[in-house]
Amino acid sequence: MDKSSTDPNAPMYYNGIYHFFYQYNPKGAVWGNIVWAHSVSKDMINWKALEPAIYPSHRFDRKGAWSGSATILPGNKPIILYTGVDPSDRQVQNYAVPANLSDPYLRKWIKPAGLNPVVDPEAGVNASAFRDPTTAWWLSGHWRMVVGSKRNHRGMAYLYRSRDFIHWIKAKHPLHSAPHTGMWECPDFYPVLLSGKQGLDTSVVGKQVKHVLKVSLDVTRYDYYTVGTYLTNEDRYVPDNTSVDGWAGIRYDYGNFYASKTFFDPAKKRRILWGWVNESDTTSDDVRKGWAGIQAIPRIVWLDPSQRQLMQWPIQELETLRGTNVKMNHQMLKTGDHIEVKGISAAQADVDVTFYIPSLDKVEAFNLGWSLTDAQLLCTKKGSKVQGGIGPFGLLALASENLEEYTPVFFRIFKSSQKHIVLLCSDARRFD
Template identity: 45%
Template sequence: MVGFPSSDPDGPLYHKGWYHIFYQYNPDSAVWGNITWGHAVSRDLIHWLLLPLALVPDRWYDVNGVWTGSATRHPDGNIYMLYTGSTGNLTQVQNLAHPADPSDPLLLNWVKNPANPVLLPPPGIGPKDFRDPTTAWLGPDGLWRVAIGSRMEKLGITLVYKTRDFLSYELLDHYLHSVPGTGMWECVDFFPVAVNGTKGLDTSAAGEGIKHVLKASLDDTKLDHFAVGTYDPVEDLWTPDDPKNDVGIGLKYDYGRYYASKTFYDQEKQRRILWGWINETDTEFDDLKKGWASLQTIPRTVVLDGRTGADLLQWPVEEIESLRLRSYCFEDVLVGPGSVVPLHIGSATQLDIMAEFEVELISGKKTDEENSCDGGAAERSSLGPFGILALADASLSELTSVFFRPVQTSADAVTTYFCTDQTRSSLAPDVFKVVYGSSIPVVGDEKLQMRVLVDHSIVESFGQGGRRVISSRVYPTKAIYGDARLFLFNNATDVNVKVKLKIWEMNSAFIRPYPLDQL
């Protein structure tokens, strides 16, 4: 939900470390009033130490829940935490909190401002349609801007407020942006990206060579959509570069199970990092049995795709590579039409897989095939599908397919799809099993490439350097622990596929309580 570098330059343990605030839910009650904020610290964004609760619903303005918020670090060193509270009559209001001791490297204690709530729903906005403030950015007039998601009937909108001190606010008389038919926008995010280059930008960056990304989580569909566009900091207006790919009707961060994401800027490594939430797709009974529910994806860096100019490239943070153990290399593995090839690496429950595919296209032939991802991995066509079978058992009774499907639409044109098929991922009956995917741009002479992170019940797949991402929740019953295997497959009818792979076994990250008695 919220992440930022540790604020204390002389902190004894987490100097240049990370601080993360997240939802924590009381499973003994089904009311939103049990939403609180937990928090944790980390040196590397991978291993986390849990701290006591940060904020709990104990005031009239948040008695029904401490909801999504964002942190803004002021140049003077102060941290301003704006968050949505749900009142006793379920009105959504915005509240301000700050660390009780900004010099505490763990930021253990937080104080709610006595002026709360600092923002109420404005006229014309429903009391339940006003939530999730963004990180603030500094405008050319020296005032901070904060965006908040809302709606007017089915019109999804982004409200913008100006503030100098995070206590008093002025609502702009126009929206930052709106899109008809998209419904309530929540967990809005707004940040700059460099047109050229591989580094992230501070949230307040503006000027030449910079585009801005506007993202909204659509409450109606539970999908995270973004668009790249141009921001006018004087008029406080954002315009999409491509209206056909506007927020809510075009590109998604993730084409699988993914929602309520948030980015923040890492000034130490000059990168923008994306967090995303993935909920369960099995039953509540299963959640109670295992004692936990929902998780976050591996943190991802985000940059503008320099080759398309319209897409974002998402990639696992480099720190994930510290979990790599033994590696396996496979060169030029030939996978014939209709075949499956086992990759003998032993247990395959925790893996980092890099795969590159070469196919022989049919010169001068139009296949007349309209297949996309919808038919899944079993529906064959001339050029695909082909890819990997993760979390599979030896008999292939359970498997999760991650694949490409090229479709040769003319003698010189090929449309490629990047997909994940969960329909055979589990023999358990009460599990949501679908096919996810999207078309994926393949530019120039690029080879088809995927990176797949496998971790027991989650498969995160990155196509073409992160131009498309698909996260899947799967619950195998046989392909678990030492019985999980990895395969290549090719269901094309007319082409061979040559595959190059590097695979790492992955260690486990630790998540455990911070030893507060050692402070």
Template identity: 30%
Template sequence: MKQIILSIVMTAMTQIANGQIGIDYRPQSRFTPPKNWINDPNGLVYHDGEYHLFYQYNPFGNVWGHMSWGHAVSKDLLHWEHLPVAIPEFTDSDGKTTAIFSGGAVVDKGNRSGLCPAGSKDCLIALYTGNVTAGDKQLVQYQNLAYSADKGRTWKQYDKNPILDIGSKEFRDPNAFWYEPEQKWVMATVKATEHRAAFYSSTDLKNWTLMSHFGPVGDTSKVWECPGLMQVPVHTEAGQPTGRSKWVLFISAGFPQKDYVGTQYFVGDFDGKTFTLDPAAQPKPVPSANDYAGALVDYGKDYYAAVPYNNLPASQPGPVMLGWHNNWAYGNELPTTPFKGAMSLPRQITLRQTQDGLQLVQQPIEGVRTLRGAQTNRQAIQLTSQSQTLEKATDNAYELEVELKPGTAKRVGLKLAKGTNEETILQYTDGKLQLDRRRSGNVSFSPRFPSVEEAPLRPKNGVIKLRIFVDKSVVEVFANDGERVITDLIFPTETAGGIDIFAEEGSAEFVKLTRWALKPIRQ
């Protein structure tokens, strides 16, 4: 009997460690599917009072495969209504299977393409990569079109697909927008293994003409994916609008640490045909062991495939982006069930003039403040080579605003989701903000998961500002009003964790400490 009981206990402990029972890793404040695998956000568009989120989805399992477009809608970019699969993988009469890979969506105002039935006010158009296979053999990647006349609830494939085929197996991720000065559509795609973005134009969304290429430049250690070209407002160093804007090209590619993926951006100009890098505006390369040559969007490992929203309403200042919380280095192995993968908080994007060039600035959209629950404030705390507990055990779902003066301390920071033998450390040291998840809980599911991320960061007037979201299995940190962002997944093995602050080898002051419980977006 003792052996049976011991076996049951050991099995339960293993399941808890693997996230199978006991621990709820589903984030409370960001989108997750009810079940199964998701990856890239797709078709981000606002139409007729709804924000649409399409996404790479496996309808049949909790690992990558059978890629189709899942679908959800929202009135505020936060609270989502799950809808049936929008565009499923399909197999034609000769046995070839087309998976629905990543792409974008646009609103064809007035149905000028004529794709939707006559009399339609607007037509919702999805542009996606068809990844065609026969058995286990990949045949080609090309760009397809589907359209909807009923607010995205049902979709019809264009009967003359593909709309763009160059005979390549590595040609993907169309993302289009309306270019008002020349009254045309512009599509950004990638020739993935060539590390080039290709730009096409069209007046009817059905016939496309190649205009130009960009690349290879920046990081080329991984294939290029998920391009996003958009106009971004420029702010002063103090954060005030200048009335100017620059074009920014986002490309998902590699990461400073070898064999991981991340997202880079390029600042430049677009004349309706060619995107040109502006060396005077582009942030200086971030030095690292691998001499990473691009400008990083997020210094963590779990923000990828981020793309912008199209057709935003005047009530939602833009541009706005969503990214995927995961990394291909360990994606299929995440210890979550029945779902795998989540989307980031929606981020509002600007450029800020700094001594290092135009720096991308990312902030959660203003509406995220409505998710704040019960508030806890702490008075200023001075520490000298010591630590202090703020919370012994609190639900790992909160927003924390911190202002600290590093002072003379060699290291100063916080320990989050702190348990008996685990903690996630966020610290400032040697001019860098670091997030250490090596002892963050269950890190054994993949040898690629335990890691330390770091971002260069300068205090402003001697102060570092941190806006930290701990959300079950996500830590998303916005530093100095969004000049640096670090996003990492964690998997604590205890449902409630402590919060400590510390200063080592010197003195530091925590000027502001405010915590809000996060309200769940699901009932």
């Protein structure tokens, strides 16, 4: 049977087991008939698929059980907030709890009909664009969570507060918003330490912490984030002046990567990022092959020492999947050279490569009219075929024998008035 997998939902660690939910169509390789698929693992490598955890069953989610997040409440009690679509096509926020906490796999989830929905779109909120509640955080006697939305073309991160996780009140001001960005789907808001790789529980605040706000822009179908300050006394988030809202900002990933969600792993004190690799195939191709959408390899994220962006690395458990180690040393490359790396048969490979450049005297100048806040635009403008003073140089992945097709991952080097600027680019466009 054809199957479609999309947004990762409510990843969490509970009593020694990792839980992963995601939007799933068990009846087709296209979007529709969405349920919450549920898989469990002890190592995030070997997964056991369970029956769906959440599916349309009540008036408040009759026309859809869409994305959401998990929070671990005091007393070690997990709870899920998710978006339901009611018979009037209004997007409302609901909650679900495990039917049996003694079940290590938390197979069954219940949605108390008398209490749901817990958040209705009030007057002034676009009820057709009001979805994807975040993991909640605790501060000054209240839980807080964000719901993504838009007002005309302004992206909105509406803030809600609750003492008991059931009765929520909308704050007078959004946590953050930005003009000309369109719908903010799947928002994610979490703290990161100023230094070190250790992750933090979502409720941590303090002087040694910055915050990250990630939004999935429906207009572009990519994920963007900013680094900034959470003003706890005002319940507002302010991006640093080195971060830009919208599609000129920083992306988690410059391939197909969308609707991502992070969670704090208390077992190994790390924050882990999951993302959906959405298809670039046509719908007819998806139907023909029988599936659509995969979940990307989980990664840990932490703040770069510059405090301007995040760093990422695949989780340590991925090391157990490594196969043959192929080495090449001291290869001389001249302009136009291609050297094939032989001995790799796996569909995926880790590459650790060092390029040595004897002299940077011929590096091209960085044009002051270019903007480094939109590195993707500059990568696209230059591409992998426009010759620079040095390079471009890098890797041709997924290359056919005669290089009719390939995906370049490459470096470009520029010289500004004070320093060298290194740009790492990829290019998934078709080549003539």
